[in-house]
Amino acid sequence: MSYVDAVDTEHWAGIGALAFAAFALGLPFQRPGLFLVALVGVGFAAYARFGDAPAADLTVDRDLSETSPAPDSEVTVTVTVENTGSATLPDLRLIDGVPPGLSVTEGTARLGTALRPGKRATFSYTVTATRGSHEWEPLTAVVRNASGSRERTVEVDSGTTLRCLPTLEASSDLPLRGLTTPYSGRVATDVAGSGLEFHSTREYRRGDPLSRVDWNRYARSGELSTVSFREERAATVVLLIDSREAAYRAPDEETPNAVERSVDAAGEAFSALLSTGDRVGIASYGPEACWLAPATGERHRATARRLLADHPAFSVSPSEEPFYPSIALRRLRRRLPADAQIVLFSPVTDDYIATVAERLDAYGHQLTLISPDPTVDDAAPHRLARLERDTRLRRLRSHGIRVIDWGERPLAVELARATRRWSR
Amino acid sequence: MTEITREPSRFGIAVAAGFALLSVATTAVVATAGGAISGLGLVVLLAGLAVASRRLITNGGGILLLGALYVGYTGAPPLLVLVGALTGVLAWDAASNAVSVGEQLGKETDTMRGEVVHVVSSVLVGSLAVAVGYAVYLAAAGGQPIASVFLLVVGAVALVNALR
Structure with missing residues (x-):
């Protein structure tokens, strides 16, 4: 206090x-x-x-209807304030320190009351849970004397935390590019071998499996030939989330910012890739470094879920730490396995991240960009920002990078559209 | 976060308007001109509540009291003058408190209990001052009422200064 x-x-x-x-x-x-x-x-x-504002001795007790809710569920917060001092508080104004990442959807986190010693006051409000670990700030109490001529502000601490883990639901398959590992999986490669999709035919060689001999052709011409299919292999994918200050952009106060949307999308992609047998890792590109090496398995999924929920790199507001872009990029390149593809989640609000994407792609990590669109066209400067972003995306596409411009529709819809375009 | 509306609470507005109306009624009974001045004060006070401006509220309260002072100048019965002035002060107090509550807690918040305590204690203090003053005035009615009330005021000022 x-x-x-x-x-x-x-x-x-x-x-x-x-x-x-x-x-x-x-x-x-x-x-x-x-x-x-x-x-x-x-x-x-x-x-x-007559009389000064009393020095309030208060204890605060916050009761959450659920301490680890699912995202977007409503949590009722009941705050009980007790006057543990010996002075009567004739005019007590309470303002609860709602975490900045949560929004009050019903009621207000405030109360105006009067409290005698030993008495309690209770008020409650509803917040909508969002991904992450949210800690309540101290409750602010403004105490006045009876006449209201003097005022004193007291802050009362009571550690309350709400942890909200993302569900990691796979909504749709993420189309990957051709860079793969030697292990079998589901990415169709240009390597001839066994698989499902037709690749080529060639002359029969001793030792070829009988099931792949083209018997129809043998019946027609008497020549033995072997059919080859495209080999299907697993990929190693690193989901790279742009968490620089420039990525924290949102169209308005109500809508989640681009980093929030990126983290949600990364959670979906992670789950989808893991269930198709690919090795998936998570990395951040921002002041707070986060690295989860690509792996598979249920334990890996649990680690990723916790990481996406409350790693400081993916918090709902920008980090205050300084950011050294070239050091971060060098460290990221050292850590990336040579055969790793990258899926970059970034709103591409500046030129710098576009050059990072180009460089990573040029180093041989085939890159797919999923770009949540934070721009609006309500005023001239906003429209200009939107045009600039469009230009950046066009330039990246011309470099052969796959770009998904993710507007307001669900990611699954954009993915389905993009997949149709790319397979043509 | 749902934005709170930083406007005076409904309870505060009702109490302030009630006291101000009472003040206007009391002054109007004695002198129409005083009632007119107080009426103007009421309008300014309500305007101050509507735009949540403490300056307008102070001006409105001042005009209300000016009406009461004018009535006092015309030589009205002291009790009516006292009630007019007291309700004027209470209206100003309630309005000003409602604005500060609105600034800090907003219109949607439950602020009833705190405001009731504030209004009730103001009413008690004001009534005590009126009761003491009027009692001394009545007690001295046979002799020198003006001198006794004059001395009472001087004594009260000296006491307040000693308390400082």
């Missing part, structure tokens, strides 16, 4: 003037009524001067 010295509120400023005016008017005209009015003024002036 921290105390601040009481300050004057100037609530009764001017009451002395009433006393003075009434007295001054009453004196020459000899009116008892005016003297009595002056007495009322003096009485209130004395009342304003």
Whole structure:
């Protein structure tokens, strides 16, 4: 608990003037009524001067209806404040420190009341849970004396945390590019071998499996030939999330920012890739470094779920740490396996991240960009930002990078559209 | 976060308007001109509540009290003057408190309990001042009422200064 010295509120400023005016008017005209009015003024002036704002001793107890809810579920917060001091608090104004990442959807996180010693006041409000670990800030209590002439602000701490893990639901398959590992999987490669999709035919060689001999052709011409299919292999994918300050952009206050959407999309992609047997890792490109090496398995999924929920790199507001782009890029390249593809999640709000994407693609990590669109076209500067972003995306596409411009529709819809375009 | 509306609470507006109306009624009974001045004060006070401006509210309260002072100057019965002035002060107090509550907690928040306590304690203090003053005035009615009330005011000022 921290105390601040009481300050004057100037609530009764001017009451002395009433006393003075009434007295001054009453004196020459000899009116008892005016003297009595002056007495009322003096009485209130004395009342304003009487007593300081009490030093409040409060304890706060927050009760969440659910401490680890699913994203977007409603959590009722019940706050109980008890006056544990010996002073009566005639005018107590409570403002709860709702975490910046949560929004109050019903009721207000405030209360105006009066509390005698040992008594409690309770108020409740509803917040909508969002991904991440949210810690409540201290409750602010403004205490006034009875007349309201003095005011003191007290902050009362009570550690309350709400942890909200993303569900990692796979909504749609993420189309991958051709870079693969030697292990079998589901990415069709240009390598001839066994598989499903036709690749080529060639002359029969000793040792070729009988099931792949083209018997129809043998019947027609008497020549033995072997059919080859495209080999299907697994890929190693690193989901790279742009968490620089420039990526924290949102069209308005209500809509989640681009990093939030990126993290959601990365969660979906992670789950989808893991279930198709690919090795998936997670990395951040921002002031707070985060690295989860590509792997498979249920334990890996649990690790990723926790990481996406409350790693400081993916918090809902930008990190205050300084960011050294070239060091971060060098460290990322050292860590990336040589056969790793990259799926970059970035709103591409500046030129720099576009050059990073080009460089990573040029180093041989085939890159797919999923770009949540934070732009709006309501005013000239916003429209300009949208045009600039469009130009950047076009340039990346011309470099052979696959780009998904993710607008307001669900990611699955955009993915389906993009997949149709790419397979043509 | 759902934005709170930083406007005076409904309860505060109702109490302030009630006291101001009472003040206007009391002054109008004695002198129409005083009632007119107080009426103007009421309008300014309500305007101040509508735009949540403490400056307008202070001006409105001042005009209300000016009406009461004018009535006192015309030589009205002291009790009516006292009630007019007291309700004027209470209206100003309630309005000003409603604005500060609105600024800090917003219109949607439950602020009833805190505001009721504030209004009730103001009413008690004001009534005490009126009761003491009027009692002294009545007690001295046979002799020198003006001198006694004059001395009472001087004594009260001296006491307040000593308390400082």
